[in-house]
Amino acid sequence: MILLINTDLLVIGGGPAGMTAALKAAKRKAEVIIVERYHELGGQLTKQTHRFFGSKSEQAGTRGIDIARGLTKEIQNMSEIKVLTEATAQGYYEDKIVTVSYQNKFRKIRAKRIIIATGASEKMMLFENNDLPGVYGAGAIQTLMNLYGILPGKKVIMVGAGNIGLIVSYQLLQAGVEVKAVIEADSEIGGYLVHASKIRRTGVPIYTGHSVKSAIGESSVKGAEIIKLDENWQMITGTERFIKADTICLAVGLRPLVSLLIQADCAMVYVPELGGDVPIRDENLKTTNDQIFVAGDAAGIEEATAAMLEGEIAGLKAASEIGYLSEDVVEETRRLKRELKKLRGGPIGRKIRRGLSKVRGDDNVKKNRYSHLR
Amino acid sequence: MLKRTGIPTSDDLQSVTPDKERLLEGPVAIIECFNEIPCDPCFYSCPFKAIKKFDDINDKPELDYSKCTGCGNCIASCPGLAIFVVDYPKNRLSLPYEFLPLPSVGDKVWGLNRAGKSICQVEVIKVKDPDKNDKTAVITIRLSKKYLMEVRHIKVGDLDE
Numbered sequence: 202m203i204l205l206i207n208t209d210l211l212v213i214g215g216g217p218a219g220m221t222a223a224l225k226a227a228k229r230k231a232e233v234i235i236v237e238r239y240h241e242l243g244g245q246l247t248k249q250t251h252r253f254f255g256s257k258s259e260q261a262g263t264r265g266i267d268i269a270r271g272l273t274k275e276i277q278n279m280s281e282i283k284v285l286t287e288a289t290a291q292g293y294y295e296d297k298i299v300t301v302s303y304q305n306k307f308r309k310i311r312a313k314r315i316i317i318a319t320g321a322s323e324k325m326m327l328f329e330n331n332d333l334p335g336v337y338g339a340g341a342i343q344t345l346m347n348l349y350g351i352l353p354g355k356k357v358i359m360v361g362a363g364n365i366g367l368i369v370s371y372q373l374l375q376a377g378v379e380v381k382a383v384i385e386a387d388s389e390i391g392g393y394l395v396h397a398s399k400i401r402r403t404g405v406p407i408y409t410g411h412s413v414k415s416a417i418g419e420s421s422v423k424g425a426e427i428i429k430l431d432e433n434w435q436m437i438t439g440t441e442r443f444i445k446a447d448t449i450c451l452a453v454g455l456r457p458l459v460s461l462l463i464q465a466d467c468a469m470v471y472v473p474e475l476g477g478d479v480p481i482r483d484e485n486l487k488t489t490n491d492q493i494f495v496a497g498d499a500a501g502i503e504e505a506t507a508a509m510l511e512g513e514i515a516g517l518k519a520a521s522e523i524g525y526l527s528e529d530v531v532e533e534t535r536r537l538k539r540e541l542k543k544l545r546g547g548p549i550g551r552k553i554r555r556g557l558s559k560v561r562g563d564d565n566v567k568k569n570r571y572s573h574l575r
Numbered sequence: 576m577l578k579r580t581g582i583p584t585s586d587d588l589q590s591v592t593p594d595k596e597r598l599l600e601g602p603v604a605i606i607e608c609f610n611e612i613p614c615d616p617c618f619y620s621c622p623f624k625a626i627k628k629f630d631d632i633n634d635k636p637e638l639d640y641s642k643c644t645g646c647g648n649c650i651a652s653c654p655g656l657a658i659f660v661v662d663y664p665k666n667r668l669s670l671p672y673e674f675l676p677l678p679s680v681g682d683k684v685w686g687l688n689r690a691g692k693s694i695c696q697v698e699v700i701k702v703k704d705p706d707k708n709d710k711t712a713v714i715t716i717r718l719s720k721k722y723l724m725e726v727r728h729i730k731v732g733d734l735d736e
Binding site for chain 1: 577578579580581582583607608609610611612613614615616618619631632633634652653654655656657673674675687688689690691692709710711727728730
């Protein structure tokens, strides 16, 4: 039996963006369904044991896991929100219906508006032997360690000195794992320097301008050969060095998970600053498909605080379009956009600002990367 | 260079260190936050309004040393664990610490510098881990004056290691 469920708003993805989007719409009395692939809400927040940066008014100083708990509880207390966990959105169809597999059944959901907040996936890196057991993505290590209490190994080489590489290094140290080194191809540390300093002062060296040449080992990782890079990121022969380790952790970037958006014929554009293909959208996160909004990492890789604000903006706008108007919508939307702008306002946000300048406007719609599929 | 190694340079440090005169007056916070990141909880943590309100959330924190009492409230508020309190007259340093096991008062532990090198033995004289700190303990150590501006972390465990 295929069940058809009607709702006001369908939110796909129960991470930071999806949760705030659902709450914002439900508080305006919209009926909301959240479809979440994992067995609980929270997305990446459920692994983030560190304190968040950002504005105090947007939960800065609070640990990610506690933000997830707080939002989950709020959602559970809202009768307007129905949460389907261990549910996967399978596809978007021409009759504007989303199919979802849930409890071994195939369901159809027809929603007046859809917010796609599917997050991101990790990028892989090419080097010899990168398929050896012991080579992990940073997300996998966080899941093993912070959700299930399992150590990935005893001696880890971290690849990538962006915030994820630095934070996961710190979490490994907290779990009692030895972090042998952080390797970064760029000539400078990409993440916040306070994160770099706090692992550096425990004794972990950070090698900027270095990369992994190969993983060493027969049946599992026994170490890595690292090598210096020149300013054009070319390996400098003769600078190879062996580091003993049983785990190589890759934290080399994320890519927005946008397959549903592509399928729903949202115009897409490739923006390296945002991590890959992202949908063209307006300032309320509405894509070129009038039914569909996007929020969070699926809209471009950024911090969770920005994802939560985007979720709120999209949730508010979606609720208004469905007909749940409230007096404060204009003022509240303005406030959220102001917060988001402040967050992205500094030098750290420069890359994001440059990326975002490429996702708006008709000229960009013409560049739709997937128009040839139609 | 900080951006290549994660270790602040002496120039970086000079920009956030009060003058000798202020140091001699008693405890004062040192905020080792060197890049403009969107973050402001330290401002809200200060009961004496010694940390300037952020015009732009991306600004680096600015501390008014004359208003700072060295109470240490800000230490655990900083998501970057970048705030320390130095009590120069009493040879004391307070630092944020998020590792287990926590040290106990009276323990002799290693003092590590900003590069993670064990440079001296220090004595733990206070361990504060109240609920409001949300698992960021604040450890106060006593150490030789010459290392007060060098030590920024401790290593708990056998000193012989």
